[in-house]
Amino acid sequence: MSMSEAEQIPLTVIGGFLGAGKTTYLNALIKRGLPANALLVVNDFGDINIDAELIEYRDDNIMQLSNGCVCCTLGGTLAEQLAAALRLRSKPSVIIIEASGVANPARIADIARLSSRLRLAKMICIVDGTQVLSHAGDPLIGDTWRLQIESARRIYINRLMASDKMAVLELLTQINPDARIEHTTLPLSSSGSAHSSAPSTDTGYDTPSSRTHANWHSFSLTGSTIIDKSRLEALLDTYRDVLKRAKGFVLVDSGSSAELLQYSGGQVSWQPVLRAPDENRLVFIGIAGARFNALRHAAELLIKPALFQSAPSQQR
Numbered sequence: 001m002s003m004s005e006a007e008q009i010p011l012t013v014i015g016g017f018l019g020a021g022k023t024t025y026l027n028a029l030i031k032r033g034l035p036a037n038a039l040l041v042v043n044d045f046g047d048i049n050i051d052a053e054l055i056e057y058r059d060d061n062i063m064q065l066s067n068g069c070v071c072c073t074l075g076g077t078l079a080e081q082l083a084a085a086l087r088l089r090s091k092p093s094v095i096i097i098e099a100s101g102v103a104n105p106a107r108i109a110d111i112a113r114l115s116s117r118l119r120l121a122k123m124i125c126i127v128d129g130t131q132v133l134s135h136a137g138d139p140l141i142g143d144t145w146r147l148q149i150e151s152a153r154r155i156y157i158n159r160l161m162a163s164d165k166m167a168v169l170e171l172l173t174q175i176n177p178d179a180r181i182e183h184t185t186l187p188l189s190s191s192g193s194a195h196s197s198a199p200s201t202d203t204g205y206d207t208p209s210s211r212t213h214a215n216w217h218s219f220s221l222t223g224s225t226i227i228d229k230s231r232l233e234a235l236l237d238t239y240r241d242v243l244k245r246a247k248g249f250v251l252v253d254s255g256s257s258a259e260l261l262q263y264s265g266g267q268v269s270w271q272p273v274l275r276a277p278d279e280n281r282l283v284f285i286g287i288a289g290a291r292f293n294a295l296r297h298a299a300e301l302l303i304k305p306a307l308f309q310s311a312p313s314q315q316r
Contacts, residue, residue, distance in 0.1 A: 008119035016126035018101030018245035019264020021158040039092035106151035125152035129160030156184040217288035223304040239295040248282035
């Protein structure tokens with residue numbers, strides 16, 4: 001027996017490329033006020049879910065999913081976790097999913113289309129205005145980025161430069177002429193206030209065509225070594241050709257306990273954090289290959305030097 005629309009749980013999907021500002025936007029929604037018993041699903045790409053730790057939601061109703069591409073299949077962890085949530089005695093009033101930065105949000109929306117208990121309510125894409133022109137022409141990441149835009153019904157452009165406004169709006173309109181496009185101002189940090197319009201109540205989405213996308217890869221590092229911020233920044237810049245996102249908590253050399261590192265679009269920002277672990281917890285996301293492997297080795301030397309200071313092999 002099919003459920004009426006009033007009985008179905010509305011699902012909102014927040015998509016956008018790596019570092020666009022999805023977590024900051026979600027925090028803005030939280031500060032504005034969520035319905036009681038809202039369920040948040042934070043689907044990060046990496047072994048450590050940094051984004052979930054930055055969500056300002058004082059409730060137990062948050063699911064943390066890692067290694068979340070969600071661009072090739074409907075099966076696996078996300079669908080299973082949502083099914084489990086729907087079986088709870090007190091069902092969620094709404095479900096909001098923050099997709100990973102390399103996910104195809106349309107594939108997540110398909111879960112709502114196939115479930116009689118869910119109703120796709122909102123498809124939102126956050127776009128970094130400073131990266132639109134470069135992302136569009138990037139042969140490795142351009143297809144992934146375009147699929148995210150094509151799936152949206154409301155597009156929020158973050159960090160839009162006045163000099164690029166006309167070109168950015170024209171390009172986004174060409175990619176998705178049916179979406180409502182707005183300019184929003186979100187801070188680079190995942191904490192603090194954000195100024196944006198309320199999300200659209202539009203429903204539905206465009207089904208994207210099947211395309212190839214970059215061979216994304218990620219690695220995570222932890223350790224208790226105090227990190228020299230300048231050395232870490234130099235490392236990120238050296239591998240900026242393959243590194244598309246880095247984020248996490250860093251034990252810094254400035255005397256403070258830890259700071260939040262955010263790297264995207266070749267830019268680094270640091271912010272103080274209130275709830276930080278007592279160790280380095282970093283995630284790196286980029287294009288798989290020899291260069292990315294070299295980045296991992298160099299990062300391990302910096303963050304986990306003890307691995308390379310073990311006793312020499314006893315083999316003769």
